[in-house]
Amino acid sequence: MEDILEVEGKPSVEEISENAPQKKEETLEEMLSRHRKEISQLQNKEMALKKAAAKGSKAEQKAKKKQVEEEISHLSAKLKEKHEEELAFAGCSSTNRREKGDLDSLVKAVAGVSVTNRVDKSKPSKSVQRREKRAQQEAAREQRIQEEQRNIVSERATENEKLERKLEPLGLAINEIKPDGHCLYRAVEDQLALHTGGSSPYTYQQLREMTATYMRNHAPDFLPFFLSENMGDAQSNNTPAERFENYCREVESTAAWGGQLELGALTHCLRKHIMIFSGSFPDVEMGNEYKSEGGNGLSNSTIMLSYHRHAFGLGEHYNSVVPNSLE
Structure with a gap:
């Protein structure tokens, strides 16, 4: 069944969830644009996998569809976590480095909550404050989108399962x-x-x-x-x-x-x-x-x-x- 997870012309699992191209110096706007593109790639991959799964016997198709749902759910959660980490870095100053695996601190940083003391105690200019505020708001918005996307994947899987159980007895x-x-x-x-x-x-x-x-x-x-x-x-x-x-x-x-x-x-x-x-x-x-x-x-x-x-x-x-x- 592994063959249904490889679709010619479509991004692979690793390309979507791990090795998406990133610029060395990436602005917040560029990061958010890339995030949206990666979400779109995952949606396109889901459609391609579903079409590839619609082959073989009825039992094989059912097993393949279930595998696709599980794979997409896994990829969606993995992509969300990756985006959250990147957004957290964007919401922190250059002196605020995270401990490995400390995702809670990163989320707080994105939301604008201080997780460490700043080295520079001087008050930033109003223009800098405005940029930081906009960045924090955009990062928080992106996190909400990611959370909604994860919920949609779960709700879609439940909805499709119920619909399949309804249609199958009718042939x-x-x-x-x-x-x-x-x-x-x-x-x-x-x-x-x-x-x-x-x-x-x-x-x-x-x-x-x-x-x-x-x-x-x-x-x-x-x-x-x-x-x-x-x-x-x-x-x-x-x-x-x-x-x-x-x-x-x-x-x-x-x-x-x-x-x-x-x-x-x-x-x-x-x-x-x-x-x-x-x-x-x-x-x-x-x-x-x-x-x-x-x-x-x-x-x-x-x-x-x-x-x-x-x-x-x-x-x-x-x-x-x-x-x-x-x-």
Whole structure:
């Protein structure tokens, strides 16, 4: 199973967690930028490992997926610790050296708590104080991001495990969709291609345009829900109708993430029953009027999606759900 942990063209475990390139004299801004890049590399590695694990028998795939989850969790924790240590050094003066393994002292230093006495007792200038304060605030912020990232990895693993247990008895599996803001429409496009046995009759962009057009033409059905979900825009000078129109423009011409409103429009545009599986929330059905029961309770033309609350550190995400024989 070791072969699934090596993916051509992707950074290795050591490259991500230990040997990331560092400049000899690295500013705090450069360090934070590198940290973000290393987190992104780890997310890309996770996707690559998942694709590599989706091969072999059902039992082999399950074992490989578990190994991937464990490996990513380990790498995430290791990367977090490495970043914390680097940030701690950046938050200390040149005379403040840490004892080996004294991570608590480093964390206090990042938070702006003195861990040793300064050799220079003179009061720093206001400009120096401001720079130090900004550095400490940025370092503390970076630590919070790292902690959130570690929590997301753990929550994602739990969510994926629950979803797998739900789909496996149905003979279903996840087909990963690119997380680029178009995931809902790309997932629907993938399902339509599955139904036709070839290519989808609509691209993800055409699905966006169809969704926006349907919402405009049936504004009374969507406007109350739109307003309830966008209470924060109530102070806008635009009328509710104008705000809704701006929202529809975003649906058809940007990478704005799609949700329940868009799913409601799609089910009527396509005249399809839509089933959304989730490991975090109860499953949702839409468009029951278009449902034609099959032997397993799902129609052959049902669009099956999975909703992920904790995906890739990016938040909400949709994937396509397919028969496990096609995974």
